[in-house]
Amino acid sequence: MEPIHEITLTVDGEQTTRRVTARRSLADFLREDLGLTGTHVGCEQGVCGACTVRFNGEQIRACLMFAVQADGARVDTVEGLTETGDLTRLQEAFHRNNALQCGFCTPGMLIAASDLLIRNPDPDREEIRAGLSGNYCRCTGYHAIVDAVAEAAQNGKEAEQ
Amino acid sequence: MKAARFDYIRPRTVQEVLDHLAEHGDEAKVIAGGQSLVPTMNVRLAAPAVLIDINHVEELSGIEADKGTLRIGALTRHAEIAASETVAAHAPLLSMAAPWIAHEAIRNRGTFGGSLATADPASEWPACATVLDATIHLVSARGTRQVAAGDFFQGVYETAIEPDELLTHVEIPAIGEGYRAGFSEFARRKGDYASVGVAVQGRVGASGAIGRLLKRGEGRLHDLRIAFFGVAARPMLATAAAAALEEQPLDESTLKAAQEALPTDFTPMEDLYMSSAAKAHLARVLLGRVMTTLYHGEGR
Numbered sequence: 189m190e191p192i193h194e195i196t197l198t199v200d201g202e203q204t205t206r207r208v209t210a211r212r213s214l215a216d217f218l219r220e221d222l223g224l225t226g227t228h229v230g231c232e233q234g235v236c237g238a239c240t241v242r243f244n245g246e247q248i249r250a251c252l253m254f255a256v257q258a259d260g261a262r263v264d265t266v267e268g269l270t271e272t273g274d275l276t277r278l279q280e281a282f283h284r285n286n287a288l289q290c291g292f293c294t295p296g297m298l299i300a301a302s303d304l305l306i307r308n309p310d311p312d313r314e315e316i317r318a319g320l321s322g323n324y325c326r327c328t329g330y331h332a333i334v335d336a337v338a339e340a341a342q343n344g345k346e347a348e349q
Numbered sequence: 350m351k352a353a354r355f356d357y358i359r360p361r362t363v364q365e366v367l368d369h370l371a372e373h374g375d376e377a378k379v380i381a382g383g384q385s386l387v388p389t390m391n392v393r394l395a396a397p398a399v400l401i402d403i404n405h406v407e408e409l410s411g412i413e414a415d416k417g418t419l420r421i422g423a424l425t426r427h428a429e430i431a432a433s434e435t436v437a438a439h440a441p442l443l444s445m446a447a448p449w450i451a452h453e454a455i456r457n458r459g460t461f462g463g464s465l466a467t468a469d470p471a472s473e474w475p476a477c478a479t480v481l482d483a484t485i486h487l488v489s490a491r492g493t494r495q496v497a498a499g500d501f502f503q504g505v506y507e508t509a510i511e512p513d514e515l516l517t518h519v520e521i522p523a524i525g526e527g528y529r530a531g532f533s534e535f536a537r538r539k540g541d542y543a544s545v546g547v548a549v550q551g552r553v554g555a556s557g558a559i560g561r562l563l564k565r566g567e568g569r570l571h572d573l574r575i576a577f578f579g580v581a582a583r584p585m586l587a588t589a590a591a592a593a594l595e596e597q598p599l600d601e602s603t604l605k606a607a608q609e610a611l612p613t614d615f616t617p618m619e620d621l622y623m624s625s626a627a628k629a630h631l632a633r634v635l636l637g638r639v640m641t642t643l644y645h646g647e648g649r
Binding site for chain 1: 538
């Protein structure tokens with residue numbers, strides 16, 4: 189029998205206790221065990237960025253962690269950040285700029301972009317590209333995504349004033 | 350793909366880690382950030398029977414400076430090093446190199462000790478540790494041991510670490526008066542492993558008080574340590590190139606002499622994407638770029 193570990197963690201603000209095998213990835217745990225399918229699973233080797241979530245407030249790859257390692261942690265997914273309104277400005281800008289086509293990369297893009305704007309609220313286009321360099325998009329050619337993040341940053345600045 | 354089955358252990362102290370390593374030997378694998386280990390597990394290139402998770406061993410984390418030595422705990426994340434003022438003051442080479450490591454999401458999780466212990470020949474920290482003459486501290490149930498970076502890296506993913514040993518921390522001599530650092534690399538895409546990269550530290554100026562009065566773009570180069578990575582199985586010190594620059598001002602002819610000395614130091618190994626000749630060309634270009642920045646520009 190494969191050993192089972194009981195883990196308790198806070199996902200999108202809600203505390204949950206589950207039983208997992210050690211080899212369950214955090215990404216699969218979120219999708220399969222909690223039904224939070226906003227976190228996408230692409231390459232499963234840390235390259236594509238589709239599974240990016242916040243782990244104790246910092247963006248990480250959910251495919252490069254095992255769920256058992258998240259015991260006691262706070263995990264925020266695209267669903268939770270949508271609900272709290274953290275992503276509203278970015279989501280509107282993505283919509284207006286056609287910054288998604290198939291949408292597979294979008295949840296990861298939103299987490300990476302929101303993390304960038306927290307660290308640097310007024311990035312130039314080079315900084316936006318560097319901030320999104322760990323997230324692959326196979327549809328858009330990236331220009332529209334960079335436009336959307338720049339617009340969200342601009343709107344954020346105006347909202348501050 | 351998904352990782353194969355393994356037993357998971359989460360110790361809280363170094364002593365517990367060592368007990369587990371002594372018990373399981375090379376059946377076990379230590380996981381720190383997991384940014385290299387988990388991909389290899391997911392594609393089943395690695396299938397350790399036991400995974401020892403050191404992320405909750407607090408004594409392995411942290412950055413401290415004391416009496417001219419910078420101490421970096423093995424579990425310190427790349428992002429912490431990038432943001433650390435203590436690192437910027439005592440080992441600016443590390444601050445320059447950190448942004449070149451992968452992407453933010455990886456830097457938040459990957460660790461200094463993990464990168465050194467993995468010893469990917471195209472990664473940044475092993476070359477920096479070599480240039481800075483870092484001392485790598487290892488511990489096992491048999492006792493503690495210190496290995497100089499120059500002896501630590503032995504081949505592709507091969508280091509001096511024995512199966513029962515844990516890398517606990519690294520000690521780096523603080524940068525001296527008048528010394529500057531420089532770092533550059535070429536990668537196919539932002540955040541990829543380097544095709545070729547270079548790390549440098551050395552002194553610019555005359556000796557003593559006069560040296561401190563020199564402006565950027567003046568003075569002579571001394572005591573340069575230059576390491577290339579992505580060109581061989583481990584970081585390569587370019588001693589012939591450094592010798593060509595020793596006690597010289599950086600002008601066109603000395604730089605050319607240093608570039609022409611590079612084939613004495615190494616013949617690059619080709620990889621999947623780039624020939625040896627292309628890497629040799631890039632090494633020359635990067636040497637010129639990093640030395641020019643160090644001498645004239647913002648190299649601290």
